[in-house]
Amino acid sequence: MKFIKKHSDAPAPTEAQQASRRRSLRSGAYASVLAVIVLVLVILLNLVVNAIPTKFTQFDISTGKMFTLSDTTKTMLHDLNTDVTAYYLAETGSEDSNITRILDRYAGESSHFSWQQRDPALYPTFAQQYDAQDASASSVILVCGDNHTVVDYYDMYDADYSNYYYDGSYTMSFSAESALSSGIAKVTRESSYVLYQMTGHGETALETDFTDTLDNSGVSVQDLNLISAGSIPEDASAVIINAPQTDYSELDADALRGYLENGGCLLVATDMTVSTPNLDAVLSEYGMTRQPGLAVETDSGYYAYRYPPTYLLPELKSNSITSGVTDGMYVFTPVAQGIVTNEDAEDLTFTTLLSTSSSSYSMQDYATAETAQKGENDPDGPFAIAVAAEDSANNAKIVWVNCGSVFTASMNSAVSGGNAQLLGSVVNWMTGEENAVVIDSKSMSAETLTVPPQATMALGILFTIVLPLAFIVVGVAIAILRRRR
Numbered sequence: 001m002k003f004i005k006k007h008s009d010a011p012a013p014t015e016a017q018q019a020s021r022r023r024s025l026r027s028g029a030y031a032s033v034l035a036v037i038v039l040v041l042v043i044l045l046n047l048v049v050n051a052i053p054t055k056f057t058q059f060d061i062s063t064g065k066m067f068t069l070s071d072t073t074k075t076m077l078h079d080l081n082t083d084v085t086a087y088y089l090a091e092t093g094s095e096d097s098n099i100t101r102i103l104d105r106y107a108g109e110s111s112h113f114s115w116q117q118r119d120p121a122l123y124p125t126f127a128q129q130y131d132a133q134d135a136s137a138s139s140v141i142l143v144c145g146d147n148h149t150v151v152d153y154y155d156m157y158d159a160d161y162s163n164y165y166y167d168g169s170y171t172m173s174f175s176a177e178s179a180l181s182s183g184i185a186k187v188t189r190e191s192s193y194v195l196y197q198m199t200g201h202g203e204t205a206l207e208t209d210f211t212d213t214l215d216n217s218g219v220s221v222q223d224l225n226l227i228s229a230g231s232i233p234e235d236a237s238a239v240i241i242n243a244p245q246t247d248y249s250e251l252d253a254d255a256l257r258g259y260l261e262n263g264g265c266l267l268v269a270t271d272m273t274v275s276t277p278n279l280d281a282v283l284s285e286y287g288m289t290r291q292p293g294l295a296v297e298t299d300s301g302y303y304a305y306r307y308p309p310t311y312l313l314p315e316l317k318s319n320s321i322t323s324g325v326t327d328g329m330y331v332f333t334p335v336a337q338g339i340v341t342n343e344d345a346e347d348l349t350f351t352t353l354l355s356t357s358s359s360s361y362s363m364q365d366y367a368t369a370e371t372a373q374k375g376e377n378d379p380d381g382p383f384a385i386a387v388a389a390e391d392s393a394n395n396a397k398i399v400w401v402n403c404g405s406v407f408t409a410s411m412n413s414a415v416s417g418g419n420a421q422l423l424g425s426v427v428n429w430m431t432g433e434e435n436a437v438v439i440d441s442k443s444m445s446a447e448t449l450t451v452p453p454q455a456t457m458a459l460g461i462l463f464t465i466v467l468p469l470a471f472i473v474v475g476v477a478i479a480i481l482r483r484r485r
Helices: 013-049 070-077 097-110 178-189 208-216 249-261 277-284 408-413 419-432 453-482
Strands: 086-088 113-118 137-144 147-151 157-160 171-174 195-197 221-224 237-243 265-269 288-290 294-296 339-341 347-356 361-363 384-391 397-400
Touching: 013 453, 070 097, 070 178, 070 277, 086 097, 097 113, 097 178, 137 178, 147 178, 147 294, 178 208, 195 419, 208 221, 208 277, 208 419, 221 419, 237 419, 249 277, 277 288, 277 453, 339 384, 347 397, 384 419, 408 419
Parallel strands: 086 113, 195 221, 195 237, 237 265, 265 397
Antiparallel strands: 086 137, 137 147, 157 171, 288 339, 294 361, 347 384, 384 397
16 A cells, blocks of 8 residues: 655745745836836826927928918917907817817917817707807807807808819918907907998998908997988997088088097098089098099009009008008009198198009090090199098098099909908097908918929939939949958
8 A cells, every 4th residue: 555645835935036026026016116107207298298389289381371370369369368268169070170270379379268169969059149050160159258259160261263264273261360360359349439321422331341341340330311310429430421422411511520620530432423512622621632533554563454544453551540451452443533632731640541653644534535545734643542631630530532432342352352451440540449450361272393394304314314323333333342352
């Protein structure tokens, strides 16, 4: 019979084994602690990076610098002293990355500006409280205290179809900065103004192109008929007489005189084909009279292409009154007449806003002329088409544009809104407000690289013949040297 010896207990580990086990445990503990520390540091770093404004973490490499804010916008944001919140209306997953990126840029410039997304599916009634229920998807609601305005999606993109009927092409521009900055200026403005437009003499009513521009400047437009009102209301910030088709009566002219004597502001656009002696008399009292004749340009840079030389694109003078017009934009003043100023008039200061070139002339017999040739008695230019007069005695401000169609939608659209910008700039000068934000749109079209034919041939020879041969020669030389070794 065999007896089997059973070992119930394993031999005790040696001291070396115990030491090794302790070292392994310590090493594992250190690794775990280190992993936790690294994880915490990564999370903290991510939080810090997310807190850094996107202008430091995202670089604008777009062709037209779509997301680089202008100095005008940066200054406005830095000067903000009230909180402005932008609510971006877009469904989750359907955001427009261009708009969200530029909103990030705005938020990075001022602690008083922030934005939040509102998904219409999750917040179906949110837009209604700001009267934005009809706003397009990806529109933005700007809110400052009790003031709010909607920047519609289609106001942030501009399409130019001017070449569409020629080659079927069109260009897109990103104008979100202009729309957003104008909206911020509107909701943060503390004052509001009333511009009364005269009626009762066949005046042209301002269309939406112009009223929208004024609305962005905090100016509302109301009609005024002096026949029924008798006088100009005390809350009038300014008055506009837009191309009357009949003259003002003596009583109406006296009402204008009384208004100006009390420091009023008057903007007048006249039609050279309409005789208005009573209205002209009021303007002459402030040192401005008509230059007889029709302004004609001989410099092709001062009138519209494919139009007669009487369809003027006058020079826009640079001053505080015209500062609200975008650089490079035109004001269209077809069939205009010059304005003569009395520089010897006491207490009056004149500022030319629009001017013809030195090669222009004023055609005296335009009513019977068969050609645009200059006559012997036609005076030479330049001529002021728009003039501002300030009276230091009573603080009255008068701007006269001697063109009857300057404030019409058709003329405004022909120069992409330049006429409306002039109106807004003039009214802002009259009310003492800073000019409305005017920022150029950013092109979304990538500029293509055009290589001349001569360079194309040279580059072709370089890349298809010279460089391959050079690599072959170098390779053979290296192979020969290695074999010799």
